[in-house]
Amino acid sequence: MLVKVFGSAVFGVEATTITVEVNIDKGIGYHLVGLPDNAIKESSYRIAAALKNNGYEFPGKKITVNLAPADLRKEGSAYDLTLAVGILSASNQINATEVDQYVIMGELSLDGSLQPIKGALSIAIKAKEEGFKGFFLPIQNVKEAAIVDGLDVYGVENVLQVIDFFEGKGTLEPTKIDTHEEFYKTLDFPEFDFADVKGQESIKRCMEIAAAGGHNIILIGPPGSGKTMLAKRLPSILPPMTLNEALETTKIHSVAGKIKDVGLLNQRPFRSPHHTASSVSLVGGGSYPQPGEISLAHNGVLFLDELPEFKREVLEVMRQPLEDREVTISRAKFTITYPSSFMLVASMNPSPGGYFNDPDAPVSSSPAEMQRYLSKISGPLLDRIDIHIEVTPVPFEKLTETRPAESSVLIRERVTKAREIQSKRFEQYQSIHYNAQMTTKQIRTYCALDDSSLQLLKTAMERLNLSARAYDRILKVSRTIADLEASEVVKSNHIAEAIQYRSLDRDGWLG
Template structure:
């Protein structure tokens, strides 16, 4: 007897429906075909043990499981449940005509209990798109799948629950959540706040500009100056996630299995990988390509602390994603694209001892060591970072000041206002939402400057030895400063402030 059940395979951040055909016929053997990996081939042992534990029998005749389409590689143990139900139906131990109405996914233990799986959100989105009535999956994944409306999310704890549901002995109420209500109640709630930071007003100003225009930032200063503390508070002044952004970000985290509590992400991600990270872990990849840290930072912040300590190959692979805002992972049979629209925040000490340019402590590094240390970060990468900010230590008077610092709630409305100006400016461009995303050809039209501003910029470029890319970056930052000030034109003071944020360029710092 031939039985068809339906599962799903995730490639990149998208899912594809898999037809699982099971035939029980005369003969012997258990065969799985259709490009399965070892985890699927081993499913026979798990399924056989679970069936026996629950009082069912594994057919002692020939069982063939075909997973179509055969040109898509299927990976993982999440196909245990649809294969098991297909075997039961094909061997006439399960009587139900509703198997074809649902996408079925779940990894089984030896006693038939179900374990959570990865990539549930894109699977649920695809199930609704293809007109399935619902999705059968482990209880732990129910909230995540329930983000998708107009789809019955049937949460089961074991294979027996699924069997009882299909045979009508168990009535399971579909899991539902009010996504928008849940999202509105938890959106933009952060534990870190700029009110915790005493002093460092110039750094706060730079981060406000970065947040308003979506610019990348590098902070350079001695140990204990507050670089990490400031970086961790940047998401708290970014505009709240829109529902579309939240869905995009949640899909990526779902595929990577990073949704701890399930449900929709309501705050912008902040990722801070250790400097021992590999290039594959940063940009994504593997035999079954998975999103890396830069994709997990999509619509959020990627913080690289102690930038020169990262391997050079790791830093260089970020060049293209910083420009393209996506990562393409190519393999012999497949090419997968992950979104990577993130803000890069980096920090570093000025030298190995950490005290070059310190107002009080003396640097003990030898001649040329400072420049050699800075050279660990390549010029092309540094060129792609819009704001270079020198962080100085906080004085005792600043640390003990009783005056309250500006809170994130005070700063965020200014950032929101500037972002709204940019949304209006770029309303006709689907892929551009902030000044930092402008392509070079658009910069000339949007960032026009006066003759005095042009002469100021010419002088700065000659003295600092800036590249053509740095020229564009300065104009973009100046445009953001003007947006924060609420002016149509880029004035000379806006340009001057933007130029000072290039002070760490090669020829302008530790030269």
């Protein structure tokens, strides 16, 4: 008897429906075709034990299973439940007349219980698009899949629950989630708050500008000055994610298997890979491609602590994703594109010893040592960082201050207003949403300067030995400063403030 059941394969962040054809005939043997990997080939042992332990039999006949389309490579153990239901139905052990109306996925344990799968949200979205009635999956993944409206999502703990459902014996109910309630639940209660940071008012201002314009930023300062503490709080002042951004971010984390018993991700991601990270772990890839750190930071923040300690080739692979805001991984038989629109926040010490050229510092470094250390970072990468800021240690008086600092919620209100101005300004452009994404053409249009501002910028570039690459960056940042003040034009005071945020372009840093 021939039975068709449906599963799904995830490539990149999109799912493809897989038709699992199970045919049972006279003879003996188990034949699995359709480019399965080893995990799927081993499934017969798991399925046989799971069925035996739950009162059913693995048929001792000739079983042929085809995973269609047969030229598409299938991987992972998530097809166990699909195959088990197909075998039971084809051998007439269960009467599952509506099995072709559901997508069924899940890894079986030997006792018949289910293990979580990856990419549940992508599979649910595809199942709804293709008109399936429902989706059976492990209960650990049910919250992320239940985000999709118009699809009955059933979280199951054991293969028996699925069998009972198709035979009309069970009382399995679909999981319902109010997406809007889930989205707004913890929006105004960030885990890390700028209210916790003592002093560093100038750095907070810098962070506010970076968040308002989506600018990449690098913090340079000695150990203990608060670089990491400030960076961790940056997501709390970014504008709240839209529902579309939240779905996009959740989908990527779902594919990577990073979601644990949560529905919609409503906080912007913050990723902080260790400096021993490889190129593949950062941009994604592998024999079975998975999203890398830059894609997991999509719509959020990628924090690279101790930037010069990263291998140079690892940092260089980020140059193209920083510009294109997506990364394409090509293999002989397929090409996968992952979104990677993130804010880069980097921190570093000014020298190997960690301190500026200060005779009173515990470890002093000469200017030559500092420059050698800083030169580990390539010019093209620094080219893509708009704001460079020096972070100095907090004095004792500030550390012991009892007056509460400004909270992230208040700062975010100003940032959100500035972003709204930018959204309106760039509404005619499809790929530009905030100031950091402006091209040279838009800079000339929206950052026009009067004579006094031009003279100030010219003087600053000559006296401070600012490089030519700093010119556009200063204009972008000054446009954001003007937006924070709701100013339609860029004024000389905006230019003056933006000039301060180009430390590494000055003579004595990178030359």
